[in-house]
Amino acid sequence: MRLSYLALVGAAAALPLAIYVTYTGGPSARETATGASAAPMEAAAFQASPEETVSGSHRTAEGTDKEMAALRKEVTHLRAEVSALRQQWRAQGSRQVVVTGEGEEAPPHNPRIDPAAQAEAQRRRQEQMAVLEAAFRQESADYQWSSQTAMVVQEALTSNETAQTVVRNVECRSRTCRVEVVNDGPGIPADFMPMFAMQVASVLPSITANHVEDANGVKTTILYLSRDVAEPPDEGG
Amino acid sequence: LFGNVQLSNGDVMKSVNTLGMILGVGMIAALGSAPEAYAGVYSNHHGSICHNSFAGADTSLNHMANGTQNPTTGIAYATCPLVRATTNTYGALAYLDIYNAISGTTQCTFLSYDYNGTLLGSTSASWTGTGYYRFGLSLGSGKSTATSNYSVVCTIPSNGNILDIDLYEY
Secondary structure: OHHHHHHHHHHHHHHHHHHHHHHHOOHHHHHHHHOHHHHHHHHHHHOOOHHHOOOHHHOOHHHHHHHHHHHHHHHHHHHHHHHHHHHHHHHHOOOOOOOOOOOOOOOOOOHHHOHHHHHHHHHHHHHHHHHHHHHHHHOOOOHHHHHHHHHHHHHHHHOOHHHHHHEEEEEEOOOEEEEEEEOOOOOOOOOHHHHHHHHHOOOOOEEEEEEEEOOOOOEEEEEEEEOOOOOOOOOOO | OOOOOOOOOHHHHHHHHHHHHHHHHHHHHHHOOOOOOOOOEEEEEEHHHOEEOOOOOOOOOEEEOOEEEOOOOOOEEEEEEEOOOOOOOOOEEEEEEEEEEEEEEEEEEEEEEOOOOOEEEEEEEEEEEEEEEEEEEEEOHHHOOOOOEEEEEEEEOOOEEEEEEEEEEO
């Protein structure tokens, strides 16, 4: 009996609320639909003037009309923003579009996500690697040094099972060794390179790596191991 | 020379890079392949940022208020990530402050990897002795890009310490 009474009272209270939500959307329903970040903008739209403020049972037909007008205005504004963003996206092709809110500054230029900057960096590095390759080809041969040093390199490479299977060629001259590694399979394990660098550091303290891909898509890493190392300058100077 | 330059768009970057290229070539010509010590963007990295290089050795290093210490009786491998302060591309210098409580050899390699995980280059140096020592490692411009990541990997002897790392980016 008492339970039935409570159910009746609950239903009576819920009915006006259901009508309110159905016809107006209700503030909480709108917030859920548009996300929390839209709430401040909506608050500004609905509280621009005291007479536009709506709350519960004081809502009038005039208030609802004003609310609808504000919503239409907001939708028009959002459509314009989306259109502008679409144009920006088309203009930039596949480049990332940075969307910022009002008053926010775009993040500083990040070359990691800028294809043009990456292409330029790649071009510049290939120029440097071409110079390095040419210098190696012109380097004179020192039989004693090259044979001893090649042995150190081979020993360091054989300390890792994977590394020794992917090394294609080791060639030493008088100051530099050139090591070719096929990168199509497992390649040189990431944790091996620092260890390898330390193992050969006593004779070849400097390593420069170049990553190339031939016309058939075969990827190769070329390591230039040099006995010449740029001495860090005296900090006192 | 190139310090504190904020790159806000491609044109500015191009201008800065062109200026940097001209000055960099002149600098290399004047000083061999080593850039001038205080010309780059400077940042200091606390020694306690160094971690064990390999899994399974998590307890072999102490991370102290004055750096990372190897308290064991054997050598320990440590990797120290260096957060870059600029996108300059003309190489970098790392100066390590170390302390060996007992005589031992500290060997370190300064590595540069590109954003996609490929190795660009490395340079190594070592020191054997007791007490405080500071040594430098220089990466040339061919080993660095705007998007490369820097780290230092060291073998720390028993009772050895990495106190801090000074990084200069060019």
